[in-house]
Amino acid sequence: MATQREQDEIWVDLNCDMGESFGVYRLGADEEVMPLITSANVACGFHGGDPDVMAKTVALAKQYGVGVGAHVSFPDLLGFGRWEMHVPPDTLVNMIVYQIGALQAFCAREGVPLQHVKPHGSLNNMADKDRTVAQAIVQACRSYVPDVPLFVKPGTALHQEAVAAGLPVVMEVFADRQYHRDGTLVSRRHPQALIRDPEEAAARMVRLLTTGSIESVEGEPVKLPAQSICVHGDTPEAAALIRRLREALVQAGVRIAPVSKWL
Numbered sequence: 001m002a003t004q005r006e007q008d009e010i011w012v013d014l015n016c017d018m019g020e021s022f023g024v025y026r027l028g029a030d031e032e033v034m035p036l037i038t039s040a041n042v043a044c045g046f047h048g049g050d051p052d053v054m055a056k057t058v059a060l061a062k063q064y065g066v067g068v069g070a071h072v073s074f075p076d077l078l079g080f081g082r083w084e085m086h087v088p089p090d091t092l093v094n095m096i097v098y099q100i101g102a103l104q105a106f107c108a109r110e111g112v113p114l115q116h117v118k119p120h121g122s123l124n125n126m127a128d129k130d131r132t133v134a135q136a137i138v139q140a141c142r143s144y145v146p147d148v149p150l151f152v153k154p155g156t157a158l159h160q161e162a163v164a165a166g167l168p169v170v171m172e173v174f175a176d177r178q179y180h181r182d183g184t185l186v187s188r189r190h191p192q193a194l195i196r197d198p199e200e201a202a203a204r205m206v207r208l209l210t211t212g213s214i215e216s217v218e219g220e221p222v223k224l225p226a227q228s229i230c231v232h233g234d235t236p237e238a239a240a241l242i243r244r245l246r247e248a249l250v251q252a253g254v255r256i257a258p259v260s261k262w263l
Contacts, residue, residue, distance in 0.1 A: 010209050012249065013170070013228035013259040014242065015039035015151070017071060017120070019057030020048030020080075020234060028233040034060050036242045038258040039067040039228065041118045041151075044099035047073035047081025058106040067115035067258035069151065070103040072096045072137075074123050081121035082188075089136045096140035104145075115260045116170060117141055118151035119158070127158035128184065134158040138165045149259065154225050155183055170259050173208065173226040175201045175245055176235065181216040183224060192217055196237050198244035205229055205245055206252045228259060 018040040020027040027048060034040065040061045043049030049057075061068045073081035075095065087095065096117075104114050119127055119137055127134040134157040141150055142165050149168040152159040162169050176195045178186040186193040195201045205226075208214045213221040231242050249256055 009255055010253065011255045011257060011262045012209060012226065013038050013067075013263075014246065014256055015041055015069070015118075015172070015228050015230050016233045016238070016242065017041045017043070017230075018061070018233060019043045019053050019071075021053050022048055022050040022077070029239055030057060030060060030233070032239045033233055033242060034066060035064050036239065036246060037066060037231075038256055039069060039115060041069045041071035041116075041120070041230075042103055043071050043120070044073070044103050046075045046095070046099055047071075047077060047079075047120055054103060054106050055109075058103070058110050058112065062110050062112050065258075067260050068103070068107055068112055069116035069118050070100045070114060071118050071120045072099045072123065072140075073120040076122075079122075081123065084122045084126060089132055089139075092133070092136040093140045093143070096137060097144045100140070100144060113260070114145065114148055115258060116149045116151055117145065118172075124153075124158075125185075128153060128156040131157045131161065134161040138162050138167060141167055149263070151228060153183075153185070170227045170263065171225045172228045172230055173205075173224050174230045174232075175205050176231050176238075176241060178217045179214065179222050179224070181218045181220045181222055183222050186217050190217075194235075196235070196241075198237065198241040201231075201241050202245045202248035206248050206254075209249070209254055210252060227263060 019042040074085040
């Protein structure tokens, strides 16, 4: 079921990946998207981002009252964090702490809290089933930022390990991705993996938040608890999709705010 605050009000957070440009390379439309979202997953230099971009992105998030999260990744600029890597667990823990600490420094300078941590790309996907990877993510967060919520996909190994360790979690769904009947994401290699039509994405998320389920790629309903909705910011239609999603949610009576304000 969708998260409820009081008197049957439905609340949700809208998050997007931000700050993924680095050096001379420009990715995403951060200035256009930031005013439309409530939480920003900020790249920490491993799959995207650099010190200048991180500083600019945190300042932009502060300007619009957007919650700031560390978007931690494998060290994979070439593959944009989407290549699988097999890293010793202790090293992976240190890599994650390193990235969180880097972003936290910019947050401290701007006087804003670090709202959440979210794994990116293959790190996130591997943590769905690989408990060694999931435990490394959880250990990094628990050892350094134990009170900061971790964004998780419902029912995954990462979700289970985080709950078992006592970490606060935020259950995340994806507006621009298709799901299998078992609640897992359809691989990006599948021709039906991505949802690019703003109307379709908005209608699916309204249905999910108001009924608790959406249609899977197999045509069967799949139940997903949803506290934060992600739209990927590196697609040409990201701003249009988020804009239509916001409109549809408001029309359905859903309240939209950073998770730190209501969860």
